[in-house]
Amino acid sequence: MGRILVCAGTGCVASHSRQVTARLKAALHAHHLEERFQVDNTGCHGFCEQGPLVIIEPEGILYCRVREEDVEAIVTEHLEQGRLVERLLYQDPVTKEKIAAYNQIKFYRQQSRHVLKNCGHINPENIDAYLAVEGYQGLKKALALPREEVINIIKESGLRGRGGAGFPTGLKWEYTFKAPGDRKYVVCNADEGDPGAFMDRSVLEGDPHAVLEGMLIAAYAIGAREGYIYVRAEYPLAVQRLRIALAQARERGFCGERILGTDFSCELYIREGAGAFVCGEETALLASIQGERGMPRPRPPFPARQGLWGQPTNINNVETYANVPLILRRGAGWYASLGTEKSKGTKIFALTGKVKNTGLVEVPMGITLREIIFNIGGGILEDRGFKAVQIGGPSGGCLPAEHLDLPVDYDSLTAAGAMMGSGGLVVMDDSTCMVEVARFFLNFTQAESCGKCTPCREGIQQMLAILTRITRGQGREGDLEQLERLARVIKGTALCGLGQTAPNPVLSTLRYFRAEYEAHIRDHRCPAKSCRELLTYHIDPDKCNGCTRCRRRCPAGAISGEAREPHTIDLELCARCGTCLDLCRQKAIYVE
Amino acid sequence: MPGVSLTINDKKVRVPAGTTILEAARELNITIPTLCHDKRLSPFGACRLCVVEVRGRKNLPAACVTPVEEGMTVLTESPAVVEARRTIIELLLANHPLDCLTCEKSGNCRLQDYAYRYGVKRTPFEGTRDQLPLDDNNPFIIRDPNKCILCGKCVRACQEIRGQAVLGFAFRGPATRVVPPLDVSLGESDCVFCQNCVAVCPTGALRDKYLAGKGRWWEFQPEAVTCPFCANGCHFYLLRKEGKVVAVAAGGAAPGRPMCLRGRLALTLIFCEEPPQPQIKTEKGFAAVSWTEALGLEELAGKLWPK
Numbered sequence: 064m065g066r067i068l069v070c071a072g073t074g075c076v077a078s079h080s081r082q083v084t085a086r087l088k089a090a091l092h093a094h095h096l097e098e099r100f101q102v103d104n105t106g107c108h109g110f111c112e113q114g115p116l117v118i119i120e121p122e123g124i125l126y127c128r129v130r131e132e133d134v135e136a137i138v139t140e141h142l143e144q145g146r147l148v149e150r151l152l153y154q155d156p157v158t159k160e161k162i163a164a165y166n167q168i169k170f171y172r173q174q175s176r177h178v179l180k181n182c183g184h185i186n187p188e189n190i191d192a193y194l195a196v197e198g199y200q201g202l203k204k205a206l207a208l209p210r211e212e213v214i215n216i217i218k219e220s221g222l223r224g225r226g227g228a229g230f231p232t233g234l235k236w237e238y239t240f241k242a243p244g245d246r247k248y249v250v251c252n253a254d255e256g257d258p259g260a261f262m263d264r265s266v267l268e269g270d271p272h273a274v275l276e277g278m279l280i281a282a283y284a285i286g287a288r289e290g291y292i293y294v295r296a297e298y299p300l301a302v303q304r305l306r307i308a309l310a311q312a313r314e315r316g317f318c319g320e321r322i323l324g325t326d327f328s329c330e331l332y333i334r335e336g337a338g339a340f341v342c343g344e345e346t347a348l349l350a351s352i353q354g355e356r357g358m359p360r361p362r363p364p365f366p367a368r369q370g371l372w373g374q375p376t377n378i379n380n381v382e383t384y385a386n387v388p389l390i391l392r393r394g395a396g397w398y399a400s401l402g403t404e405k406s407k408g409t410k411i412f413a414l415t416g417k418v419k420n421t422g423l424v425e426v427p428m429g430i431t432l433r434e435i436i437f438n439i440g441g442g443i444l445e446d447r448g449f450k451a452v453q454i455g456g457p458s459g460g461c462l463p464a465e466h467l468d469l470p471v472d473y474d475s476l477t478a479a480g481a482m483m484g485s486g487g488l489v490v491m492d493d494s495t496c497m498v499e500v501a502r503f504f505l506n507f508t509q510a511e512s513c514g515k516c517t518p519c520r521e522g523i524q525q526m527l528a529i530l531t532r533i534t535r536g537q538g539r540e541g542d543l544e545q546l547e548r549l550a551r552v553i554k555g556t557a558l559c560g561l562g563q564t565a566p567n568p569v570l571s572t573l574r575y576f577r578a579e580y581e582a583h584i585r586d587h588r589c590p591a592k593s594c595r596e597l598l599t600y601h602i603d604p605d606k607c608n609g610c611t612r613c614r615r616r617c618p619a620g621a622i623s624g625e626a627r628e629p630h631t632i633d634l635e636l637c638a639r640c641g642t643c644l645d646l647c648r649q650k651a652i653y654v655e
Numbered sequence: 656m657p658g659v660s661l662t663i664n665d666k667k668v669r670v671p672a673g674t675t676i677l678e679a680a681r682e683l684n685i686t687i688p689t690l691c692h693d694k695r696l697s698p699f700g701a702c703r704l705c706v707v708e709v710r711g712r713k714n715l716p717a718a719c720v721t722p723v724e725e726g727m728t729v730l731t732e733s734p735a736v737v738e739a740r741r742t743i744i745e746l747l748l749a750n751h752p753l754d755c756l757t758c759e760k761s762g763n764c765r766l767q768d769y770a771y772r773y774g775v776k777r778t779p780f781e782g783t784r785d786q787l788p789l790d791d792n793n794p795f796i797i798r799d800p801n802k803c804i805l806c807g808k809c810v811r812a813c814q815e816i817r818g819q820a821v822l823g824f825a826f827r828g829p830a831t832r833v834v835p836p837l838d839v840s841l842g843e844s845d846c847v848f849c850q851n852c853v854a855v856c857p858t859g860a861l862r863d864k865y866l867a868g869k870g871r872w873w874e875f876q877p878e879a880v881t882c883p884f885c886a887n888g889c890h891f892y893l894l895r896k897e898g899k900v901v902a903v904a905a906g907g908a909a910p911g912r913p914m915c916l917r918g919r920l921a922l923t924l925i926f927c928e929e930p931p932q933p934q935i936k937t938e939k940g941f942a943a944v945s946w947t948e949a950l951g952l953e954e955l956a957g958k959l960w961p962k
């Protein structure tokens with residue numbers, strides 16, 4: 064029996080994949096194909112830009128951007144006559160070749176999908192689909208081992224926290240295990256807040272049982288009987304799938320009292336966050352679970368000793384927990400064979416920006432940025448020049464072309480002034496202004512600061528004010544030194560990770576693109592031609608044929624000139640809206 | 656003696672394990688500036704003014720919440736520390752009304768003291784200096800949110816000493832403020848005007864209304880007194896000016912018992928030359944009442960002086 068898998072991740076649902084599913088079911092019925100084909104929904108493939116995605120199995124043919132109207136063609140041509148619907152196939156952005164088979168697409172072929180293996184291939188709302196791919200075998204294996212042995216396996220695997228800081232997971236488990244206290248907790252940080260990062264959401268939506276299994280293994284290892292999943296309320300689909308998964312796991316005895324007939328009992332609960340970025344910080348997250356305002360507190364004591372309700376608590380994020388069942392099933396040795404000396408396994412990146420293929424990319428640690436951006440990502444959009452890659456979300460940094468061959472692992476990234484963070488990768492081309500990029504990220508962090516500590520609350524606000532002035536052409540001598548001093552103080556003195564890393568976008572752009580800042584301040588010029596207040600529009604008199612199009616449509620009335628005579632722009636009046644540039648057929652208008 | 660040995664500014668000290676760097680420094684008479692720290696309240700670590708340099712650490716930890724470690728070498732006034740403290744003071748001043756000339760708190764203000772100590776004459780930063788309305792529709796406390804530096808002492812005092820939890824943080828980022836529930840005024844809130852918050856406020860954000868206009872801090876000769884009205888013994892200050900007691904200021908709560916309005920009022924009645932007319936909160940607002948009623952002594956008075 065053939066299977067038709069329709070992606071039901073957030074991206075595809077937003078582009079109407081539910082309607083595609085309904086139409087498919089109706090069409091199968093109408094064409095009497097229900098006996099031969101079954102329609103099933105899956106979680107996210109991480110290729111949202113091409114959605115809605117439909118895969119026909121067993122051949123593994125991928126159809127992209129499938130609209131309701133396309134369903135009929137898929138049914139009549141592909142299912143009935145065995146002919147591929149050419150126009151819906153994926154086209155390689157580089158070779159322009161149409162590719163039919165999912166696993167032949169370069170975007171997927173060059174990845175090492177282990178954590179994401181099930182995402183897009185199993186129905187996340189059906190526990191049997193998970194069980195069919197060795198689901199809960201890791202838990203079964205763990206429960207047969209002494210707790211210390213499970214912790215040892217995680218330690219030997221070399222798994223490090225995927226939430227950003229990269230703390231060794233096994234060590235964290237061991238601390239919590241050894242911490243005195245008979246009530247212990249496991250907590251899953253699913254408060255994914257970095258703009259552009261959506262790997263945790265995809266895992267929760269596409270393979271929720273893997274996260275539950277990871278948490279249950281952790282709970283067993285540290286001796287916890289209760290756990291919380293702190294998930295963003297802005298992820299309604301993830302919350303819904305988690306609820307379904309949790310109910311099914313309870314029903315089948317994987318969660319709750321006497322799990323799998325052993326003495327181990329553990330109950331898991333879902334807590335929805337209220338939309339504060341800072342609640343991704345572990346102590347703020349715990350405060351929020353307790354019903355308090357999400358504000359970080361000083362550490363020590365670390366949550367491993369005093370966490371939820373003052374009890375020893377193990378906190379890992381979604382991706383970390385999703386790695387755990389794999390390690391248990393396939394062994395620490397297998398896991399440690401992936402990646403580099405100090406960063407083991409794979410990491411999921413959310414590749415976005417000015418790159419041809421955008422989406423989730425799972426690669427072994429140590430792969431270079433160049434491989435991710437140019438091989439998997441297919442290179443820069445419109446084949447423009449690569450300028451920088453912003454890595455690690457708002458706390459990360461911007462790395463220039465000379466770092467393209469940097470191996471992507473925790474330590475190399477930190478040394479280069481960026482960080483792994485949650486794994487956001489925003490590719491920027493030569494039209495991007497790096498001062499504006501820094502301003503953009505600081506605008507985010509200043510608004511999301513919890514307001515508790517002075518350097519973060521007041522300092523980021525001041526850095527933002529300086530950056531805003533610079534992008535408006537009002538930069539002053541001494542601004543860069545002021546930015547550097549503020550960055551140094553905020554990094555050195557802020558209470559939590561949010562503040563300590565908030566200056567990174569400024570520091571890394573100052574480190575690699577200082578000349579761009581200087582051009583803004585000294586020459587009142589934006590080299591990337593992006594900062595509106597610094598641009599001047601001009602008409603090339605040799606190219607202008609005096610067609611009057613721009614003059615008639617200029618909203619500021621800044622253009623003058625007789626018909627069939629070259630026009631001119633009054634820079635005093637010009638609002639820099641770019642209307643004339645878009646209108647001119649002679650390409651006579653240029654920006655400086 | 657069991658404990659932890661460390662060096663602070665080249666001086667060796669041995670303290671019990673679990674001591675903070677701040678407490679260890681106090682043993683050596685080294686003063687580290689603090690705004691949000693109060694040993695009677697839970698550790699908070701928010702103002703970051705008490706940051707110190709610890710050899711071998713990348714960041715500057717806050718002395719008030721960092722426990723000492725064996726062999727630690729701490730510098731409390733290194734160039735990096737002084738730069739950080741100056742910057743933090745400048746940042747706070749960027750959003751603080753610089754009206755020390757007429758501020759009631761002048762002379763008794765930590766922010767002013769530390770600006771003086773670190774020679775911060777002006778701030779290079781342009782803050783928003785919001786013009787938030789003054790909250791003074793009650794007879795006891797003036798709350799000036801513009802002067803608040805968000806140290807959170809009042810929030811903790813209200814919650815931890817009194818158990819009242821009238822004050823809390825609201826909003827996020829630069830918009831963060833300390834407010835009573837639903838952002839109402841103190842007069843409309845469940846505030847009982849115990850003044851624990853006023854006693855801990857390091858700036859002029861929370862002030863005793865009765866003190867307003869009575870004199871500058873340096874004109875007073877404060878005398879510490881213990882409240883005799885119950886067995887706990889909270890601290891108050893009789894503020895004398897030119898020999899006359901002009902006001903009773905809240906000092907601090909006794910362990911295990913919050914200061915109460917009744918104690919302060921009774922002290923005011925006894926010691927002040929011109930005690931104010933007490934007021935009681937009714938549904939319509941504050942109304943003037945007799946001292947007998949304010950102190951809840953009607954039953955006793957009825958027995959002593961039957962009508």
